[in-house]
Amino acid sequence: xxxxxxxxxxxxxxxxxxxxxxxxxxxxxxxPRKKPYTVVIPPPNVTGVLHMGHMLNNTIQxxxxxxxxxQGKEACWVPGxxxxxxxxxxxxxxxxKEQGISKTDLTREQFLAHAxxxxxxxxxxxxxxxxxxxxxxxxxxxxFTMEPDLTEAVLRVFVxxxxxxxIYRGVRMVNWDPxxxxxxxxxxxxxxxxxxxxxxxxxxxxxxxxQFLTVxxxxxxxxxxxxxxxxxxxxxRYAHLTGAKVRIPLLGxxxxxxxxxYVSMDFGTGALKVTPAHDLNDYELxxxxxxxxxxxxxxxxxxxxxxxxxxxxxxxxARKQIAKDLQEAGLLEKVEEYASIVQTSERTKAVIEPKxxxxxxxxxxxxxxxxxxxxxxxxxxxxPPKFKNMYRAWMExxxxxxxxxxxxxGQQIPAxxxxxGTFVVALTAEDALHKAREQSGNAELQASDLxxxxxxxxxxxxxxxxPISVFDGFKDPDNADINYFYPTNDLVTGPDILFFWVARMxxxxxxxxxxxxFKNVYLTGIVRDAQGRKMSKQLGNxxxxxxxxxxxxxxxxxxxxxxxxxxxxxxxxxxxLVEQGRNFSNKLWNAFRLVKGWxxxxxxxFVNEKAVTWFNAKLQAAIVEMDDHFEKFRMxxxxxxxxxxxxxxxxxxxxxxxxxxxxxxxxAETLRHTTAYLETLLKLLHPFMPFIxxxxxxxxxxxxPRDYVTVAPWPRASAPANAAExxxxxxxxxxxxAGIRAVRNQxxxxxxxxxxxxxxxxxxALVTDYEGIIRKxxxxxxxxxxxxxxxxxxxxxxGGSEFFIPLEGHIDMAAERARLEKELxxxxxxxxxxxxxxxxxxxxxxxxxxxxxKERQKLADAExxxxxxxxxxxxx
RNA sequence: GGGGGAUUAGCUCAGCUGGUUCAGAGCAUCUGCCUUACAAGCAGAGGGUCACUGGUUCGAACCCAGUAUCCCCCA
Numbered sequence: 001x002x003x004x005x006x007x008x009x010x011x012x013x014x015x016x017x018x019x020x021x022x023x024x025x026x027x028x029x030x031x032p033r034k035k036p037y038t039v040v041i042p043p044p045n046v047t048g049v050l051h052m053g054h055m056l057n058n059t060i061q062x063x064x065x066x067x068x069x070x071q072g073k074e075a076c077w078v079p080g081x082x083x084x085x086x087x088x089x090x091x092x093x094x095x096x097k098e099q100g101i102s103k104t105d106l107t108r109e110q111f112l113a114h115a116x117x118x119x120x121x122x123x124x125x126x127x128x129x130x131x132x133x134x135x136x137x138x139x140x141x142x143x144f145t146m147e148p149d150l151t152e153a154v155l156r157v158f159v160x161x162x163x164x165x166x167i168y169r170g171v172r173m174v175n176w177d178p179x180x181x182x183x184x185x186x187x188x189x190x191x192x193x194x195x196x197x198x199x200x201x202x203x204x205x206x207x208x209x210x211q212f213l214t215v216x217x218x219x220x221x222x223x224x225x226x227x228x229x230x231x232x233x234x235x236x237r238y239a240h241l242t243g244a245k246v247r248i249p250l251l252g253x254x255x256x257x258x259x260x261x262y263v264s265m266d267f268g269t270g271a272l273k274v275t276p277a278h279d280l281n282d283y284e285l286x287x288x289x290x291x292x293x294x295x296x297x298x299x300x301x302x303x304x305x306x307x308x309x310x311x312x313x314x315x316x317x318a319r320k321q322i323a324k325d326l327q328e329a330g331l332l333e334k335v336e337e338y339a340s341i342v343q344t345s346e347r348t349k350a351v352i353e354p355k356x357x358x359x360x361x362x363x364x365x366x367x368x369x370x371x372x373x374x375x376x377x378x379x380x381x382x383x384p385p386k387f388k389n390m391y392r393a394w395m396e397x398x399x400x401x402x403x404x405x406x407x408x409x410g411q412q413i414p415a416x417x418x419x420x421g422t423f424v425v426a427l428t429a430e431d432a433l434h435k436a437r438e439q440s441g442n443a444e445l446q447a448s449d450l451x452x453x454x455x456x457x458x459x460x461x462x463x464x465x466x467p468i469s470v471f472d473g474f475k476d477p478d479n480a481d482i483n484y485f486y487p488t489n490d491l492v493t494g495p496d497i498l499f500f501w502v503a504r505m506x507x508x509x510x511x512x513x514x515x516x517x518f519k520n521v522y523l524t525g526i527v528r529d530a531q532g533r534k535m536s537k538q539l540g541n542x543x544x545x546x547x548x549x550x551x552x553x554x555x556x557x558x559x560x561x562x563x564x565x566x567x568x569x570x571x572x573x574x575x576x577l578v579e580q581g582r583n584f585s586n587k588l589w590n591a592f593r594l595v596k597g598w599x600x601x602x603x604x605x606f607v608n609e610k611a612v613t614w615f616n617a618k619l620q621a622a623i624v625e626m627d628d629h630f631e632k633f634r635m636x637x638x639x640x641x642x643x644x645x646x647x648x649x650x651x652x653x654x655x656x657x658x659x660x661x662x663x664x665x666x667x668a669e670t671l672r673h674t675t676a677y678l679e680t681l682l683k684l685l686h687p688f689m690p691f692i693x694x695x696x697x698x699x700x701x702x703x704x705p706r707d708y709v710t711v712a713p714w715p716r717a718s719a720p721a722n723a724a725e726x727x728x729x730x731x732x733x734x735x736x737x738a739g740i741r742a743v744r745n746q747x748x749x750x751x752x753x754x755x756x757x758x759x760x761x762x763x764x765a766l767v768t769d770y771e772g773i774i775r776k777x778x779x780x781x782x783x784x785x786x787x788x789x790x791x792x793x794x795x796x797x798x799g800g801s802e803f804f805i806p807l808e809g810h811i812d813m814a815a816e817r818a819r820l821e822k823e824l825x826x827x828x829x830x831x832x833x834x835x836x837x838x839x840x841x842x843x844x845x846x847x848x849x850x851x852x853x854k855e856r857q858k859l860a861d862a863e864x865x866x867x868x869x870x871x872x873x874x875x876x
Numbered sequence: 877g878g879g880g881g882a883u884u885a886g887c888u889c890a891g892c893u894g895g896u897u898c899a900g901a902g903c904a905u906c907u908g909c910c911u912u913a914c915a916a917g918c919a920g921a922g923g924g925u926c927a928c929u930g931g932u933u934c935g936a937a938c939c940c941a942g943u944a945u946c947c948c949c950c951a
Contacts, residue, residue, distance in 0.1 A: 003913090572888065576903070847935080
């Protein structure tokens with residue numbers, strides 16, 4: 001047999017992924033004999049390519065799904081993509097621009113044709129990439145948020161919520177993205193710290209020549225939209241301005257001075273210019289004081305003709321220019337630097353303009369309440385739970401959701417305008433005509449008389465229906481799939497979309513299924529580089545996931561990502577992690593090579609009973625521990641448990657214990673147990689490392705046509721008799737081995753130089769029962785017992801026993817004495833502290849009996865050890 | 877400005893109900909080994925004032941108060 005000493009994943013991975021698909025292992029259908037286990041993928045943008053965040057997120061989902069599948073559940077992982085309205089439209093617009101085509105030259109239909117063409121070409125890439133990671137999605141269920149069925153779901157919900165009065169149309173202050181030329185929701189706005197300038201402008205007081213009111217503003221270009229200057233009524237500096245008017249600098253228009261306690265006296269000069277069209281707070285102030293609104297900004301962020309000055313200039317250019325002009329006019333008192341915040345668009349990064357605009361909104365208050373309750377009472381559990389607080393804060397302060405977008409790529413709003421300016425909301429154009437005729441009383445109204453709203457809906461207005469719509473729960477609310485697979489079990493996503501998406505899915509679930517959409521939400525962290533910086537194209541600090549898979553294997557990458565990724569914590573990615581993952585694959589591969597190479601000889605006696613029962617106890621304990629970790633969504637801990645079991649207990653200890661001498665056969669019983677253990681380990685590892693485990697599963701034995709580790713039953717923990725004793729005894733035996741090895745290292749003896757061991761102990765069985773193991777792992781040629789150690793020997797003490805290794809010519813008596821004395825000193829110190837504790841009356845009164853018993857045991861152990869050490873010193 | 881979280885070994889993090897020789901794990905580091913499964917490996921070792929200051933308790937990494945620093949969310 002010739003197996004390479006290193007595992008090479010490349011061919012193996014492609015082969016098994018294909019076989020799994022051929023076998024249909026990932027397909028799920030309602031099965032009353034099985035429990036459903038459902039996960040819906042957070043649909044990546046169609047524009048997307050796989051990045052490290054997807055790798056982490058989808059690895060976690062796949063681990064959960066694969067384990068559930070092995071547990072005998074009907075595991076259903078629904079994949080799909082999101083049409084990502086604004087992001088995709090921006091991408092298509094940019095692409096067309098490269099081809100010399102401007103969006104404005106196209107009709108809506110032409111543009112959408114281009115966009116769909118683009119989507120068909122690139123939209124599936126990310127899903128193909130997920131296959132390389134090993135994602136066990138049911139690909140037959142792949143959905144797209146803009147496909148006909150899902151679009152229909154969106155429209156139905158819109159119509160329904162409109163009819164319930166939860167969706168309304170109105171003029172409100174919205175976040176305007178001048179780059180995307182669309183309104184966006186509050187959640188799509190990102191606040192950024194910037195170093196800004198504060199301009200101090202002089203407003204001349206009307207009728208009092210030479211008197212000025214100085215106003216501090218960061219946006220001097222908006223003075224043309226000013227309708228008042230506000231000061232605090234309690235501010236003595238401005239009391240004399242009651243009823244006064246001031247003149248806008250440069251422009252000369254007169255505006256009133258108003259008094260309102262809203263104005264902070266400490267900020268700037270205590271005088272605030274009021275610009276209702278371009279600031280939310282100013283808008284509210286304007287409404288309160290009944291002031292007009294002057295909107296001087298065009299949709300693209302340039303100044304419009306209402307500005308009078310700087311018309312056509314971009315807002316930032318105008319700011320520079322007006323500062324200069326004010327300076328020249330002597331109306332700029334000073335400019336100061338100050339730390340400020342600007343609101344930017346999540347998608348286009350453009351600086352947001354607050355803008356008064358006619359949009360569609362959804363009332364959130366009514367839906368938020370039940371969605372908050374289910375999280376508060378743990379019907380939906382957040383992992384880690386610290387996110388509950390954030391969730392509560394958001395839900396209690398939720399504002400209405402602006403759902404219309406001035407874009408083409410997305411679901412067009414099903415509102416139809418009549419010639420008289422009124423509108424109807426209907427699922428289809430025919431319905432709309434029907435309603436329009438009814439509403440207007442004009443039976444002659446034709447379809448061509450109606451004009452559908454130009455806007456599309458926010459992308460999240462389709463995503464929030466995802467757990468229901470992927471099972472066609474709107475079109476056909478009582479179908480077998482939705483009844484079986486909904487509610488889903490676990491959702492894995494990032495905390496950045498807790499409000500965008502998670503909260504709203506809960507609302508939709510409660511509204512349309514009267515049931516939460518999932519029971520657990522696992523919130524991943526952000527993948528950062530080793531220095532803690534976010535991964536970004538600009539920094540070039542993000543590895544290409546597909547390169548990583550090619551280099552380290554999908555299994556290596558998956559385990560690498562999970563080694564250091566507790567829920568909710570950011571993952572500091574370092575190539576060392578995937579190296580560790582790859583090394584682990586290799587370790588497993590070599591363990592397999594060893595076992596595979598063994599020849600069984602049925603005539604040999606079963607000599608490894610101690611090792612076999614010990615490893616079984618270890619294995620069972622590890623299964624219990626893993627199940628517990630999984631229960632608590634501690635994925636990296638579950639991985640670490642199996643990692644240590646495989647590497648330390650199975651490879652470093654167990655295999656070394658049972659390994660026959662080179663080119664010698666092994667007894668059949670041991671081989672049988674060992675192979676069974678290896679199979680169990682493969683099962684436990686499979687969710688983390690699907691490819692190598694499948695490969696080894698098939699290499700290890702002849703398998704039937706449907707016998708794959710992918711569908712093998714998840715191991716059930718059993719409780720072996722006397723497990724605790726088995727483990728404790730082996731620990732003691734291994735401590736002897738460790739003692740021997742430490743002596744080898746100290747004395748610089750090679751690992752193979754045969755040594756002899758002399759034991760002085762009250763528990764000789766601990767040595768005789770494990771003598772084979774001690775000999776093998778310690779390279780000991782002979783074990784004997786004595787009342788005192790040979791003169792020229794190194795000794796070590798374990799519990800109350802003393803062990804000697806005769807080493808003629810290697811002994812430094814002074815060093816030996818010093819070492820033993822140090823150990824003795826520590827043991828005595830420990831004994832004293834325990835004695836003191838036990839001597840404390842209050843402790844004796846208050847401590848629980850178990851604790852007291854343990855302390856007494858500690859004292860006894862310490863005294864035995866001290867006695868042994870004293871003996872050893874005497875013997876020197 | 878409001879709210880939340882964190883601070884434990886060089887790094888990333890566990891530490892559950894206050895009590896086990898409780899101060900841990902992985903990685904990294906150091907020393908020695910190419911020992912017939914694996915140098916992507918083996919054996920061994922070192923390394924911490926549990927942020928700081930008080931308090932509660934027989935007993936505190938853990939509970940309480942305050943301080944400092946960092947992170948996140950919201951405004």
